[in-house]
Amino acid sequence: MSRFIRPMALPRISRLSWLMGLYGENYERAENLFNTSALKAGRYQSQGHDGLALWLDVIEVHAYTLELKLSYNMLDPVSGQPDPSAFIRVYQDTQQCEVTHCYVGRQWQDVLGLRPSTKVLVGHRLRMNSFLNKWLDYLDIQGHAPHTLLPVTENLLQTNT
Numbered sequence: 001m002s003r004f005i006r007p008m009a010l011p012r013i014s015r016l017s018w019l020m021g022l023y024g025e026n027y028e029r030a031e032n033l034f035n036t037s038a039l040k041a042g043r044y045q046s047q048g049h050d051g052l053a054l055w056l057d058v059i060e061v062h063a064y065t066l067e068l069k070l071s072y073n074m075l076d077p078v079s080g081q082p083d084p085s086a087f088i089r090v091y092q093d094t095q096q097c098e099v100t101h102c103y104v105g106r107q108w109q110d111v112l113g114l115r116p117s118t119k120v121l122v123g124h125r126l127r128m129n130s131f132l133n134k135w136l137d138y139l140d141i142q143g144h145a146p147h148t149l150l151p152v153t154e155n156l157l158q159t160n161t
Helices: 015-034 108-112 118-141 154-160
Strands: 042-047 053-061 065-072 085-091 096-101
Touching: 015 085, 015 096, 015 118, 085 118, 096 118, 108 118
Parallel strands: none
Antiparallel strands: 042 053, 053 065, 065 085, 085 096
């Protein structure tokens, strides 16, 4: 019998498994921050400790999914669109949340090419969803929560655009 204990190798996780785990973690963070299961279509604003106005647009509400756009009230000087921004799909039935795209002005072909390999596609999805995970964590630290999320009235929308 050896006096030394041989270290055990940790099981490896595939990139796809990691991505699926990230989707689940993003769902929990988004649900805790915004109570996504109770949101109705429209625009919401939240003010955190950092003083930046956070905008949450609920674009579509379906039986099991929500389409959201998360951004700050800051515009990109080139595109004129809110930046940073993330378009998010929330799957209520499977409790998953994914970023579909981050930058309005670019098509997926511009980012990945016309025929991306599976490795490139999964890597891109990992980067986008890691970005969302870190952003949701930052928003939580800044004090954003369901009680700070207020619906924006039509009059307020017209004066800010």
